[in-house]
Amino acid sequence: xxxxxxxxxxxxxxxxxxxxxxxxxxxxxxxxxxxxxxxxxxxxxxxxxxxxxxxxxxxxxxxxxxxxxxxxxxxxxxxxxxxxxxxxxxxxxxxxxxxxxxxxxxxxxxxxxxxxxxxxxxxxxxxxxxxxxxxxxxxxxxxxxxxxxxxxxxxxxxxxxxxxxxxxxxxxxxxxxxxxxxxxxxxx
Numbered sequence: 001x002x003x004x005x006x007x008x009x010x011x012x013x014x015x016x017x018x019x020x021x022x023x024x025x026x027x028x029x030x031x032x033x034x035x036x037x038x039x040x041x042x043x044x045x046x047x048x049x050x051x052x053x054x055x056x057x058x059x060x061x062x063x064x065x066x067x068x069x070x071x072x073x074x075x076x077x078x079x080x081x082x083x084x085x086x087x088x089x090x091x092x093x094x095x096x097x098x099x100x101x102x103x104x105x106x107x108x109x110x111x112x113x114x115x116x117x118x119x120x121x122x123x124x125x126x127x128x129x130x131x132x133x134x135x136x137x138x139x140x141x142x143x144x145x146x147x148x149x150x151x152x153x154x155x156x157x158x159x160x161x162x163x164x165x166x167x168x169x170x171x172x173x174x175x176x177x178x179x180x181x182x183x184x185x186x187x188x
Contacts (some may be wrong), residue, residue, distance in 0.1 A: 002116040005046070006129050007176055012094040012145060015153030016126050021053070025148050031175045034144065038074050046121040046155060047080070047112070052087035054124035059095040082118070084108075086128055106135045113137070128155060134161035140184055147177035174175060 009026045010016050017023050036163060050058060061067050062078040083098040086105045090097035093100050112120060122129050122138070132138050143156070157164065162186045173179050 001111050002047075002081065003119045003139040004049075004113060004122070004137055005054065005119065006122045006133075006138050007141060007142045007144070008124065008129070009144045010133045010156050012147065012149045013153075014155050016124065016156045018142075018150045018153040023057075025150060026146055032176060034176065034178055037172075037180070038071070039175075040062040044119070045081075047082045047084060047116070047121045048124045049109075049120055049128065050083065051124065051125035051128040052085060052090055055083075055087070055090070055093070055095075055098075057097075058123070059093075063095060084112075084120075086125075086177075105131065106137065109135075109137050113159075117161060124154060126158060128156050129159075130159045133157060133164055136185070137183070140169075140182065143181045143183075145179045145181065172188050 008016050009023070011025060013017075018025060021049070058078070062075050067075040067078075079096060083093075083095060083099060084101055085093055090100055094173040105128065122132065129138070131139075140142060144179050167186045168181060169184050170182040172178065177185050
């Protein structure tokens with residue numbers, strides 16, 4: 001049975017994107033500790049899950065020569081990974097190893113968790129994350145907190161349908177001041 005994890009970059013004040021979908025506040029230094037951690041994650045063999053906006057952003061970068069030059073191991077891992085994009089409007093997915101699920105995403109994820117031995121990871125995709133968290137389908141939440149605060153943005157887990165109680169299972173502090181916090185849903 002596969003597990004579903006979420007990996008999110010967020011600001012100190014809880015935004016996963018700034019005004020006008022801006023994510024430039026997140027540092028992308030290819031020689032950083034965070035990049036080494038990303039390299040490990042890209043080699044995990046997880047099925048990557050995206051909403052349409054995050055998929056378009058990722059598919060517009062990782063298959064490019066710039067991505068291969070800047071972060072070759074991460075790019076290779078991202079490009080080789082099995083990917084699922086949840087979208088009612090996307091007609092075709094050009095990024096290799098990608099399939100589209102148009103409807104009933106909760107049912108699709110439940111089925112994937114039951115039938116697959118592979119773990120799955122949601123990257124970005126705030127509305128999809130909130131929907132799956134509300135349904136109790138997320139087994140593990142990882143928040144990479146950058147040492148930056150924004151004046152405005154979109155909060156992580158915006159629109160969650162109920163209170164979500166979590167327990168901290170691990171943490172890591174990077175030299176840059178970025179902190180990785182890992183949580184699991186708390187058993188009541």
